[in-house]
Amino acid sequence: MDQFQPYIERKVIHYCTKWNVPRLGFQFNECAxxxxxxxxxxxxxxxxxxxxNFKERDNEYRFMSYLSVICHNATAHYMKKYLKHLADVETDDLRQLSTEMADDTRGQLFEYVVHQLRSTKKKLPKNFERDLNLYLLYVWGDFSKEMIVEMPAFRGQITPKMVDLAVYRLRGLLRELESE
Incomplete structure (x- = not known):
């Protein structure tokens, strides 16, 4: 294992860098x-x-690829756990963080949040899909409440206060999921 330690270290750092989560900053080495x-x-x-379980013991190239996949999965698992902690951050801070992230990272986190919310066993509120769209536009899309209210899909149906309530409800659901 000692001979593969530098390779694993390089791969982990590479995958952490690809996630490009600005909040890691000073903790990057600790996370790696x-x-x-x-x-x-x-x-x-x-x-x-x-x-x-690795079958091709004589093929070092395939073993390195196998280690790379394990590093990638471990990094993704760690970053998804890190996302759960982001739910406690103030919404305005999360909005700023999501705009600083790379597009592919933001997309992965977006998909993860949606999956977590939709897969909850609890009965979802009546307007869950609408609230989810409002939450994602406000928090992840960096739209202001006024811009969302003026969108053709929502014009005349919602107010800025309703956007605040939707964001509050979804943050509450995320906190409940985190505590489970």
């Missing part, structure tokens, strides 16, 4: 070290099952 430890834990779990 945590993910690296998770990769080694995955490799050593259940009596080295991940290593034993």
């Amino acid at each position: 070290n945590d993910i690296q430890a998770q990769v080694f834990e995955i490799l050593c779990q259940k009596d080295f099952r991940a290593l034993r």
